[in-house]
Amino acid sequence: MSLFTDALVGGLKSVLAFAGQDISFYDSSADTTYNIKAILGETDWSAEDYSGMYLTRKDRDFIVIYDDLPIEPADGDYVTHNGNIFHVMPGKGEPAWRWMDQERKAYRIHTRDKDSIP
Numbered sequence: 001m002s003l004f005t006d007a008l009v010g011g012l013k014s015v016l017a018f019a020g021q022d023i024s025f026y027d028s029s030a031d032t033t034y035n036i037k038a039i040l041g042e043t044d045w046s047a048e049d050y051s052g053m054y055l056t057r058k059d060r061d062f063i064v065i066y067d068d069l070p071i072e073p074a075d076g077d078y079v080t081h082n083g084n085i086f087h088v089m090p091g092k093g094e095p096a097w098r099w100m101d102q103e104r105k106a107y108r109i110h111t112r113d114k115d116s117i118p
Helices: 003-019
Strands: 023-029 033-048 055-067 078-081 082-090 098-099 106-113
Touching: 003 033, 003 055, 023 055, 033 078, 055 078, 078 106
Parallel strands: none
Antiparallel strands: 023 033, 023 078, 033 055, 055 106, 078 082, 082 106, 098 106
């Protein structure tokens, strides 16, 4: 690894150690659960409906280090955090996850609370 990558991963691990939240990530394709730390985030979505009204929604994002979750999150997977279940789910025209950095060392996983899914 390069010095930049080492610093990036070290910084992310420090943030996770200090401010990370415990989550369980369920990989539906392998029927496997990963108990890891994540940084919590949000994504704001907005769209115009058929009547011209703007609809907005906040989805929960989880930022995790690839070394802790060495799989690609996919639709059908889910995260459990503080007793709440969040389904991995792409937004309209968006993937279910993105690399958080150019070095591809951390994911930003987009989820939606199971109670907000129609």
